[in-house]
Amino acid sequence: MTAAALRLLLADDHAVVRAGLRALLEGAADLDVIAEADSGEEAVRLAIELAPDVVLMDLRFAGNGSIDGVAAVRRLTSEAPGLPVVMLTSYSGRADVVRALEAGARGYVLKAGPPEELFRAVRSAAEGGMGLAPELVGHLFGQVPESVRDLTQREAEVVRLMADGLSNRSIAQSLYLSEATIKTHLVRIYRKLGVDNRAAAVSEAVRRGLLELT
Numbered sequence: 310m311t312a313a314a315l316r317l318l319l320a321d322d323h324a325v326v327r328a329g330l331r332a333l334l335e336g337a338a339d340l341d342v343i344a345e346a347d348s349g350e351e352a353v354r355l356a357i358e359l360a361p362d363v364v365l366m367d368l369r370f371a372g373n374g375s376i377d378g379v380a381a382v383r384r385l386t387s388e389a390p391g392l393p394v395v396m397l398t399s400y401s402g403r404a405d406v407v408r409a410l411e412a413g414a415r416g417y418v419l420k421a422g423p424p425e426e427l428f429r430a431v432r433s434a435a436e437g438g439m440g441l442a443p444e445l446v447g448h449l450f451g452q453v454p455e456s457v458r459d460l461t462q463r464e465a466e467v468v469r470l471m472a473d474g475l476s477n478r479s480i481a482q483s484l485y486l487s488e489a490t491i492k493t494h495l496v497r498i499y500r501k502l503g504v505d506n507r508a509a510a511v512s513e514a515v516r517r518g519l520l521e522l523t
Contacts, residue, residue: 314338314339314340314341315339315340315341315362315363315431315432315435316341316343316359316361316362316363317334317340317341317342317343317361317362317363317364317365317431318342318343318344318345318346318352318355318356318359318361318363318364318365319331319334319342319344319345319346319365320345320346320347320348320349320351320352320364320365320366320367320378320381321345321346321347321365321367321397322347322348322367322370322371322375324347326420327345327347330342330365330397331345333424333427334365334427334428334431337428339432340428340431343359343361344359344361347370348370348375348376349366349370349375349376349377349378349380349381350375350376350381352364352366352381353376353381353384353385353388356385356389356392357385357388357389360389360392361392362393362435363393363394363395363415363431363434363435364385364392364393364394364395365394365395365397365431366378366381366382366394366395366396366397366414367396367397367398368396368398368399368400368405368409369398369400378396378398378409379408379409379412379414380412381394382394382396382409382412382413382414383412383413385413386412386413393415393416393434393435393437394413394414394415394416394434395414395415395416395417395418395427395430395431395434395440396409396414396416396417396418397418397419397420397427398417398418398419398420399419399420399421401419401442401445406441406445406515407515407516410511410512410515410516411512411516415433415434415438415439415440415508416430416431416433416434416439416440416441416474417430417440417441417442417445418430418440418441418442419442419445422442426440426442426443429474430442430474432474433474434508437506437507437508438471438474438476438507438508439471439472439474439507439508439510439511439512440473440474441472441473441474441511443473460498460501460502460514460519463484463494464494464497464498464501465514465519465520466484467480467484467491467494467495467498468498468510468511468514468519468520469520470483470484471507471510471511472511472514472515472520477491477492477495495507495510498510502514502517
């Protein structure tokens with residue numbers, strides 16, 4: 310039996326952008342846009358009402374005093390905990406990315422990026438993972454302050470690959486390790502960063518400066 314398509318809520322203040330994104334997303338067999346919102350407030354209301362599998366949230370909404378995407382994510386984290394939100398935006402500044410991740414976003418993708426990056430981020434978020442646009446994740450710092458030197462080089466590599474949205478199996482293949490070894494690394498990473506899931510691990514690594522955003 311074919312798995313049900315992921316139900317998506319699309320939030321952006323530009324109707325033309327929403328129309329283009331809907332056409333793009335619904336071109337994938339496993340993705341279905343069930344509703345659209347043109348403001349942060351409406352996105353929060355519809356997300357709570359419809360309980361989509363993933364919310365695609367613009368970072369900034371123009372006019373009418375609308376709350377921005379980060380504030381909307383923060384409200385959803387409080388009012389609908391566990392609902393994955395992927396930021397879809399034109400803004401790639403480090404401060405914007407960190408704000409979104411700290412608010413609880415499970416992904417951050419650029420509108421100008423290739424469609425497959427968006428699809429991967431949505432699917433990864435739905436599975437409890439994290440998806441960041443590759444161009445946002447630079448090389449790991451070679452030297453970091455003593456206060457954040459928590460991860461080994463291998464553990465840092467695992468976190469960077471998690472940020473790219475890779476599964477345990479794909480990370481294992483990339484690093485030529487077994488899945489069991491990757492799971493062991495994850496246990497240690499979670500303990501060192503004080504988190505209990507993949508998305509939180511990536512967010513905390515970004516916050517501490519263990520991943521450098523370009």
